[in-house]
Amino acid sequence: MILNVARYNYPEQFGPSFDRLMENIGTQILEGRYILTDEVKQFESAFAGYLDTGHTIGLNSGTDALIIAMMALGIGLGDEVITQANTFYATVAAICFVGATPVLVDANPHTFLMNVAQVEHAITPNTRAILPAHIYGACTPMDALLRLSQLQSVYLLEDAAQCHGASFEGKRAGTFGEIGCFSFHPSKNLAAAGDAGACVTDSAVLADKIRVIRGLGQGRPNEHVALGLNSKLDSIQATILTWKLVLLDAWNESRQQIAANYREQLTGLPVVFQETPAGSTHVYHLFQIKTDARDNLLDHLIQAGIDAVVRYPQPIHLQPAFKAQGWNRGQFPVAEDLAATTLCLPIRPDMSETEINTVCGAIRSFYGAGR
CATH class of the missing domain: 3.90.1150.10 (Aspartate Aminotransferase, domain 1)
Known part of the structure; x- marks a missing residue:
């Protein structure tokens, strides 16, 4: 069957200077610059600036971003996290992976986003966080959730995997709560050439915790101060993301x-x-x-x-x-x-x-x- 209208056009994402990008990547490969290099720091700085937030921490995937965000906040066994029933598997799986209990609310029938009006009734003494997913690229109305999280003293996280650049009342999605979680899967508006993700936060303390967790819990080489994962954005993906971010x-x-x-x-x-x-x-x-x-x-x-x-x-x-x-x-x-x-x-x-x-x-x- 002839494909008349394709879902993706990857060559178009790289523009006319693709050879220059590949030369840059080739140099990194030959020089062995793969992990937590200057290219990673460059993207982290650029994405934080784009979002107008304090810190971006590059990770292996959007799923890892969700898991590590909850680990950094100490969410675990006995805690409840409220999210929505119409989201991608990873949103809820991440809650389960840290040992917490997912509590679902329904979707809004008009916006297809979290039904914000149901969240307050879902809060219990065990609730530790509210986790809206900005599904399909639209930003969830964050004012009510922000007020509710402050009133109830619970964390506000964001699954921003589908909304790079979206905003609510002029503020970028992913920057309202304690931590925003992004995916740069090849299908996304800002796409890597493979799996990649990030956490963003205004908190220097949380940023440091996330960096420790992503690096196998190491405070410095060979000193493991916390349980951590191996979840680092590699330099090649960071280079591609920096290349595309300006577009x-x-x-x-x-x-x-x-x-x-x-x-x-x-x-x-x-x-x-x-x-x-x-x-x-x-x-x-x-x-x-x-x-x-x-x-x-x-x-x-x-x-x-x-x-x-x-x-x-x-x-x-x-x-x-x-x-x-x-x-x-x-x-x-x-x-x-x-x-x-x-x-x-x-x-x-x-x-x-x-x-x-x-x-x-x-x-x-x-x-x-x-x-």
């Missing part, structure tokens, strides 16, 4: 324009779009539409050579890995509905008008609608 805002603006084009062309069809909360920006890591005919529409798009995909077709509370948590079908109805009805359309910063029209034309033809 991130322009890419996000392109994604927003493409999303607006999709909305304009698809308005009037029996599809629902994710709403962006007031005060938030959306950087469209994914462009989701909601339709009762999701599976048939997906088949139609694939047959038309359009690389559409379903993300998270099974919500967290119904995943076999979390059976021991005792969650039941029907417990989080909005998350279940989103899992059954949402579909991601291709969205890349370099998408052409022809590609956008191809996607929209295929959807209109599925519904028997003209232009």
